[in-house]
Amino acid sequence: MDDRLLVTASPHIRDNTTTAGLMGWVLAALAPCAVAATILFGWRALLLIAVTVFACVAFEYLWCLLLKKPIPVGDLSACVTGVILAMNMPVGMPLWIAVIGAFVAIIITKQLWGGIGFNFANPALVGRIVLFLGFAPRMTAYVYPAAASDALAGATPLAASVDRSAVSLLDVFLGVHGGMLGETCALACLAGLAILLYAGVIDAWIPCSILGSAFVFTLLITGSLHVALVELCSGGLLFGAVFMATDYVTSPLTAKGKLIYGVFIGLVTVLIRHFGGMNEGMSFAILLGNIITCLLNQYVHQTPLGWRKPQKAKKAAAEKEPAAAQGGAR
Amino acid sequence: MFKTLKRSAAGAAVPHEKGTAGMQTVQMPVPKEVLIPLQMHIGAPAEPCVQKGDSVKVGTLIGKAGGFVSANIHASVSGTVKAIEDVRMVHGVMAKAVRIEADGAQTPDPACVPPTVTDKAGLLAAIQACGLVGVGGAGFPTHVKLSAKVDTLLINGAECEPYLTTDAREMLECSDTIIAGIEAVMKYCEIPTCIIGIERNKPECIDLMCSLTRDMPGVTVKPLPMRYPQGAEKTLIESCTGREVPQFNDAGKPGLPADAGCIVMNVTSVSTLGKYLKTGMPLVAKRLTVEGDAIAKPQNIEVPIGTMYADVIAACGGIREGVSLGKIIFGGPMMGGAAPSADFPVLKQNNGLLLFSREKAVLPEPSPCIRCGRCIKGCPMGLEPVNIVECFNNKDFDGLKARCVDLCVACGSCTYVCPAKRLVSQNMALAKAWYLAEARKGGK
Numbered sequence: 001m002d003d004r005l006l007v008t009a010s011p012h013i014r015d016n017t018t019t020a021g022l023m024g025w026v027l028a029a030l031a032p033c034a035v036a037a038t039i040l041f042g043w044r045a046l047l048l049i050a051v052t053v054f055a056c057v058a059f060e061y062l063w064c065l066l067l068k069k070p071i072p073v074g075d076l077s078a079c080v081t082g083v084i085l086a087m088n089m090p091v092g093m094p095l096w097i098a099v100i101g102a103f104v105a106i107i108i109t110k111q112l113w114g115g116i117g118f119n120f121a122n123p124a125l126v127g128r129i130v131l132f133l134g135f136a137p138r139m140t141a142y143v144y145p146a147a148a149s150d151a152l153a154g155a156t157p158l159a160a161s162v163d164r165s166a167v168s169l170l171d172v173f174l175g176v177h178g179g180m181l182g183e184t185c186a187l188a189c190l191a192g193l194a195i196l197l198y199a200g201v202i203d204a205w206i207p208c209s210i211l212g213s214a215f216v217f218t219l220l221i222t223g224s225l226h227v228a229l230v231e232l233c234s235g236g237l238l239f240g241a242v243f244m245a246t247d248y249v250t251s252p253l254t255a256k257g258k259l260i261y262g263v264f265i266g267l268v269t270v271l272i273r274h275f276g277g278m279n280e281g282m283s284f285a286i287l288l289g290n291i292i293t294c295l296l297n298q299y300v301h302q303t304p305l306g307w308r309k310p311q312k313a314k315k316a317a318a319e320k321e322p323a324a325a326q327g328g329a330r
Numbered sequence: 331m332f333k334t335l336k337r338s339a340a341g342a343a344v345p346h347e348k349g350t351a352g353m354q355t356v357q358m359p360v361p362k363e364v365l366i367p368l369q370m371h372i373g374a375p376a377e378p379c380v381q382k383g384d385s386v387k388v389g390t391l392i393g394k395a396g397g398f399v400s401a402n403i404h405a406s407v408s409g410t411v412k413a414i415e416d417v418r419m420v421h422g423v424m425a426k427a428v429r430i431e432a433d434g435a436q437t438p439d440p441a442c443v444p445p446t447v448t449d450k451a452g453l454l455a456a457i458q459a460c461g462l463v464g465v466g467g468a469g470f471p472t473h474v475k476l477s478a479k480v481d482t483l484l485i486n487g488a489e490c491e492p493y494l495t496t497d498a499r500e501m502l503e504c505s506d507t508i509i510a511g512i513e514a515v516m517k518y519c520e521i522p523t524c525i526i527g528i529e530r531n532k533p534e535c536i537d538l539m540c541s542l543t544r545d546m547p548g549v550t551v552k553p554l555p556m557r558y559p560q561g562a563e564k565t566l567i568e569s570c571t572g573r574e575v576p577q578f579n580d581a582g583k584p585g586l587p588a589d590a591g592c593i594v595m596n597v598t599s600v601s602t603l604g605k606y607l608k609t610g611m612p613l614v615a616k617r618l619t620v621e622g623d624a625i626a627k628p629q630n631i632e633v634p635i636g637t638m639y640a641d642v643i644a645a646c647g648g649i650r651e652g653v654s655l656g657k658i659i660f661g662g663p664m665m666g667g668a669a670p671s672a673d674f675p676v677l678k679q680n681n682g683l684l685l686f687s688r689e690k691a692v693l694p695e696p697s698p699c700i701r702c703g704r705c706i707k708g709c710p711m712g713l714e715p716v717n718i719v720e721c722f723n724n725k726d727f728d729g730l731k732a733r734c735v736d737l738c739v740a741c742g743s744c745t746y747v748c749p750a751k752r753l754v755s756q757n758m759a760l761a762k763a764w765y766l767a768e769a770r771k772g773g774k
Contacts, residue, residue, distance in 0.1 A: 006657045007668040009756045011742030013344070013492065014686075014693060018750045019700055049659045075697065117698040203707075253703040253716060256335050297717065304712040304734045306577045306585055307563055327659045 019116075022201050023076035027196035030243065035173055036185035040145045041091035045181050051095050052083030055102035056129035064112045077116050081105050084124035084243055087182025088236070088283075089131070091143045097135055101127040119154070121290040122247045129283050142178030157234035158279040170225045172233045182243075186233035193242045202246045205255055208270075209262025210241040217270040236282035237269060244283075250290040257296040258326050265289040335708075337712035341557035342743040344492050344664065346466045346531050350619050351495040355503060355630045358645045360434050364407050364636030365417065365675040366392065369425040371463040373399030373592050378426060387439040389611055395458065401471045403741055405439075405523060406614040407432035415609065419730060420674040429676070441608040447735070453518040460612035461678075466561070466596035467495075469679035472603070475595075476519055476646045478588035478720055484570055485512060487528040487597040488554055488561030490661025494682045499630050500617065501528075502596045503536040504544055508597055511604030515595070524549045525570045526597075531556050534737035544771045559741040563587055563594050565710045577737060584736065598681070600674035604627060613678055620646045624653045624671045624685040633676055640672035644682055649685065656691030659684040664742045670749040694751040698756070703746035706752050711737045714756045722761035730765045738762050 009139050039044040042043045060078040064071050072078075089212050105127035113119045132139045142156060152171060171177060175185025183189070196202045196319050214237055218228040232238065245251060245265055265285045272281025345499040372709040376393030378385060389720045393403030408683040426469050445456040457473040466486060485508075489497040493513040501508065514525055519700045526543065528536050530553050537672040552570045554560040564575045567590055576585040583593030602613050616635055633642055639658060649655050658669040661679050675733075676683075707714035714733055721729035735758070744754035 003656065005668070006688075007670050007754070008657075008693065009662075009759070010665050010667060011741075011755065012657065012659055012663040012668065012691070012693075013746065014751060015342070015747050015749070017704075017747070018694075018751070019355075019697055019749050020747055022700075022702070033461070072698075083400060117700050120612070160354055172384065187568070218415050227554050248700050248702040253701065253706050253714065258333065282750070288441075301733070302706065302712045302714060305337065305339065305568060305710070305735065306574045307712075307734060308576055308578065320505075 002063050019075045019077070022275040023080050025196065025199040025201045026080050026301070027076065027083065027242070028199075029081070029201070030087070030182075032188040032195075033087055033182040033185065033239070033243075036188035037091070037181040040175055040184060041143055041181065045086075045091050046279070048089060048091065048093060048095070048181065049083055049086040051084040052089075052098050052102050053079050055099045056085065056106050059102055060108040060111065063107060064115075068311075069115070072116060075116065078106060079154065081110070081123045081127075082243075085127045086185060087239065087243075088128040088180050090125065090139065090141055090178075090180055092141055093138060096130060097138060100134075101131045104130045114330075117249055119249055120294070121287055122244055122250050124285055125244050125286055125290070126172045129287065132283065142180075144178040145176050156279070157230055158273065160279065160308040164230045165224055167230050169226065169229055169233075170180075172230050179233070180236065180239075183236045184234075186238050189238040196242065198244070203255070203258075205258035206251060206262045207241045209259050210245055210266045212240070213263040213266030213270040215266075216268055217267055217301035223269065231273065235273075235280050239266075239305050240282040240286055245286050245289060250293055250295050252300065254297075254300055254302050256302070257293075257300040260300060261289050261293065261296055286308040335393070337394065338707040339565075339710050339712050340591060340707050341559060341710050342708050342746045343431055343556075344490075344746060345405040346556075346559040347621070348495050348498070348531065350493075350621055350628050350630050351498050351532070353472065353495075353499075353629055355499050355617055356483060358631050358633045358637065358642065359430050360407055360436055360639040361437045361637045363412070363429065363431050363638075365429050365638065366403060366406065366633055366636035367417065367419055367425045367427040367677065368370075368393040369419070369423075369679040370403065370469060370635075371401045372468065373397065373401070373474075375425060377412050378402060378404075378428060380411050380414075380428065383387060384407070386411060386430060387437045389442040392430075394638070395461075395471075395634075396573040397431050399471055399474050401463050402612070403428075404461055404614050405430055406636050408435050408437040409433040420669050424433060428636075428755055432699060438611065441667075443613065444610040445606070446607060447514065447518060447607065450520070453514060455579065456594050456606065457603060462599060462604040462613055463476055463678050464608070464680065465598050465602065465613070465616070469677070472599060473548065473556075475588075475593055476515065477769045478521075478586070478593060480588055480593050481591045482571060482593075483512070483515055483519075483524040483602055484566060484592050484594045485524065485597055486561050486566055487524040487526055487532070487539070487557075487596050488566060489532070490558045491664055491666075491682070492558075492617045493684055495630060496617045496619050496681045497597050498532050498535055503537060504601045505603030506537055506574040507608065509546075509604070511543055511600035511602075514548075514607055515593075515600065516544055516548065519593075521572050522548050525550045527554050527560070527570045529556055529560050530550070530552045534687050545679045554682070558743060558746075559710055560710055560737075561738050562710060562741055564739065566592050566594060567592050577734060580701065588767075590727050614756040615682060616678065616679060618642065618651060618676065619682040621682065622659075622685040622687075623690055624649055624655045624687045626650045635678055636675045638672065639674055639683060642676065643672060643685065650687075654688045655685060657684075657686040657687030660684065666739065696752045697750045699750055699752055702749060704747045704749065708743040708747045710741060710743060711739060713737060713758075717756055718761050719754060719757045722757060722764065727765065727768050731769075732763060735762050735765050738768075 107125035268285035374396035
């Protein structure tokens, strides 16, 4: 008999799901958006994606090499950040600015906080916001697809000059209008959502609560179903709700927390869009959501099986005398 | 949907691997020697009542219960007592054990006659005499469990651990003694209802139990979802009755199934009781599922208690040729322990022996937590493992208390589902032990 047996604590088997596997599914879910962007805006979209992905992976690799940390590139999380960041840029973005965005995302937002699992905000989101504030003219230099209808040939559906009740819902749904790479095509975002849900990467709480609350609040403010649907499909709302707000690290852990987080983001987005100084509010709403996440994790809990009201439990705990647990699973 | 908001408690979708479910139980040839520890249950160890050189028969009392929460121990083979010695048990503690050299005749002890039971006290005395413990894994003395006053008897046939099929075989091969045991417990303990919970991956067991219990008033069969851990006591109670075992009972002690009006018995326990009432033979043999990718002939095999793992492995054809043995697990792969060698005896509460090859035994390295919340979704008790481990790392007593770490049942679901392969449930166990120790000191 072999005397070098392995002795470990139970359980002795593991699920096949890995971090890299989950990130791989996210990349697969981003594929429809990348295809839609290439169709709508041309081949430069792919170039932009390639450059940001390369920059993100390179920054992460170099940083960990410099700090003599284990190289985490194999978990694909930097690739996901790269693709999402590219999806948040207009197609004409100069490549050197894209590289700055990657630096902000990977080094400043992710690695300075301790790498994967420790960042308090979504790296790609902070990259987007920094570029948006630092390079505003370039970030809003949208390119308009040749096929766009007259109303949308020179403005995004959310621009103040556009009469949203006259915009064709189909054009908005298919993404035939100006905007960032990933966010114009609602169809592709929904396909991505379907892939993520099918693979069990995310559950429906966050996207559904964001989209549902944004839709309801817009409906209440504008009173028009058409406008509410147009707003739902345009700007970063759909892309953000599916790919950015659902980032594991920066969203709450419990179902209840996710629901509150989603409704909060939906509400803030609508408030910024209708009462703030910007046409677009999604990125800032998600950032605020990221910030309240640690509060939600601290105070919003599941109810354990057999849990009783705190006063009773507290009193009982005072006299409590731990006995050997009888329970056991087979 | 609202249920999920309250508590996801989804459990884990573990593989079934029930390849031995269709195999008739094989009787193991009598081993040359058995080593019977006097501590195979929760509670006080039994006191040895034989001496070196004594001759014993199958069913002879060799260890007398050392208190109320304790159990009798009987010889599992006929032969001669070779020694009473201190041995290290497989989980590390020392215990007295009786080493018996078998004569191979397996002569039953003439003192083993069916008990006469007329009331509850008589039944409990009979159970105590036959040394019955919760053979599903916990090893809790059954007579202590049955002394509570309840209204529902739950029979646990979930067998949610992968690989194990001993309970399934018990239901298919010994259904008559299961029914006899259920009838006895319901009659003498005055329990009006009985629910037999069986996971849906055992349709033939569900069909058989349904047909046998059709004419029994108060007895129903409840098919359970195929999510690990359906067989965990508190999960089973909630699945079958909708009741929750409270965290603390009215006396402030940790809640027991009796606080929810339930007693849970494993099918094999209740069947052993039925057999004892019929034949008078106490718990001396146990069916084991011997499985894994390193065993030559996977099978269900009935072995005398105290048989060495090495003998069981040899009886199942030994290690598969060309495979390097990496791990021996007693019990299932989710909650069973890993043995440092094959030189340990089979206990009353063991129900499986798994042999994994080195490739299967080596587990992936942990990577950083990505806070995906899968451990929270999976926890059958509705706990938040990721937060509990964080509190434990900060030695935050109040945080652990608020997050009810004492409710952890160590089912291992959180570690199983973790995509970063972190040792979540292992750290939960440390957190719970630390919390209970601090609470005993009066809390901080």
